[in-house]
Amino acid sequence: AAKRRGAGALAYDPAFDSGSARTISLLSGLRHAVDHHELRLVLQPKVALHTGHVEGAEALVRWQHPQRGPVPPMEFIPFAEQTGFIRTLTAWILDECLHTWRALASQGLAMPLSVNLSTRDLMDLELPQKFEALLQRHGAPSEALCLEITESAIMDDPARAQQTLERLHEMGLRLAIDDFGTGYSSLAYLKRLPVQELKIDKSFVMQMERDSDDAKIVRSTVDLAHNLGLSVVAEGVETPSHWRTLRGLDCDLAQGYLIARPLPSDAFAAWVRRWTE
Numbered sequence: 663a664a665k666r667r668g669a670g671a672l673a674y675d676p677a678f679d680s681g682s683a684r685t686i687s688l689l690s691g692l693r694h695a696v697d698h699h700e701l702r703l704v705l706q707p708k709v710a711l712h713t714g715h716v717e718g719a720e721a722l723v724r725w726q727h728p729q730r731g732p733v734p735p736m737e738f739i740p741f742a743e744q745t746g747f748i749r750t751l752t753a754w755i756l757d758e759c760l761h762t763w764r765a766l767a768s769q770g771l772a773m774p775l776s777v778n779l780s781t782r783d784l785m786d787l788e789l790p791q792k793f794e795a796l797l798q799r800h801g802a803p804s805e806a807l808c809l810e811i812t813e814s815a816i817m818d819d820p821a822r823a824q825q826t827l828e829r830l831h832e833m834g835l836r837l838a839i840d841d842f843g844t845g846y847s848s849l850a851y852l853k854r855l856p857v858q859e860l861k862i863d864k865s866f867v868m869q870m871e872r873d874s875d876d877a878k879i880v881r882s883t884v885d886l887a888h889n890l891g892l893s894v895v896a897e898g899v900e901t902p903s904h905w906r907t908l909r910g911l912d913c914d915l916a917q918g919y920l921i922a923r924p925l926p927s928d929a930f931a932a933w934v935r936r937w938t939e
């Protein structure tokens with residue numbers, strides 16, 4: 663892949679000590695990572711619980727640091743958010759994602775790829791124009807992408823989020839609420855947002871067999887989503903028993919280690935072929 667865009671200007675965040683040695687070193691490390699191909703995307707399938715059909719995949723970023731080895735996203739995504747570097751990172755991820763979508767489509771495996779957007783991405787007033795330019799540049803249809811947004815990103819500035827999401831929705835992009843149940847969201851907003859999908863946070867799924875409250879949360883989330891005409895994805899599906907329980911609750915889609923770990927795109931394509939055989 664060609665060298666892509668460098669680091670953009672960093673937004674100012676008063677709560678963040680941009681002068682500390684650790685910050686400078688992590689930030690230059692991340693810039694270097696984007697420019698020197700230390701980042702890659704992996705894909706994790708989303709499968710229909712009733713038919714077993716692969717309905718799409720979530721793209722997740724991986725950083726292979728030359729000295730430190732793999733750096734988990736939870737160590738650099740929040741940091742990239744704080745410094746504003748997330749916008750550069752998200753632009754790289756989206757570009758990479760559409761290259762991958764095209765490669766899959768050329769093998770007869772066209773499917774929507776879900777990308778995680780952060781609060782800062784969502785607060786970018788130019789986000790809709792950026793998506794228009796991106797899809798045009800790749801000659802990709804809007805159905806190629808689904809955007810995952812957390813409740814907390816939306817509740818940061820609900821009115822602004824709603825406006826941006828409306829525009830993305832008008833462009834034909836699919837929208838999902840991520841980590842549903844962990845944030846503090848308002849059902850009034852949920853009703854008004856143009857989203858098509860709810861993702862139940864893995865903490866509830868992984869506890870639902872041990873904790874009856876978690877089971878109730880899963881059940882009522884599925885009912886709520888269906889009553890609002892949304893489809894529901896359960897994350898963190900790790901055991902056959904999780905699968906059976908969720909299918910019994912009429913949950914639509916499952917994602918988790920039981921089905922597949924997040925895989926590099928070539929391995930993902932091979933996995934889809936084996937799974938659908």
Ligand code: C2E
Nearest residue numbers: 722723735736739755778779780898899900917918919924
């Ligand atoms: P997320 O969006 O909730 O992503 C799901 C996380 O659950 C991923 O962790 C995935 O590998 C993990 N997972 C999937 N199946 C299972 C399972 O069966 N059991 C368990 N225990 N975990 C499972 P990952 O890749 O480490 O990402 C962590 C978080 O980092 C993501 O949570 C997301 O918030 C963020 N993230 C990852 N990639 C990106 C990205 O490209 N952009 C942005 N903005 N955030 C990202």
Ligand code: CA
Nearest residue numbers: 720778810840
């Ligand atoms: Ca996600």
Ligand code: CA
Nearest residue numbers: 840841861897
């Ligand atoms: Ca999630």
Ligand code: CA
Nearest residue numbers: 840841863864
């Ligand atoms: Ca999460």
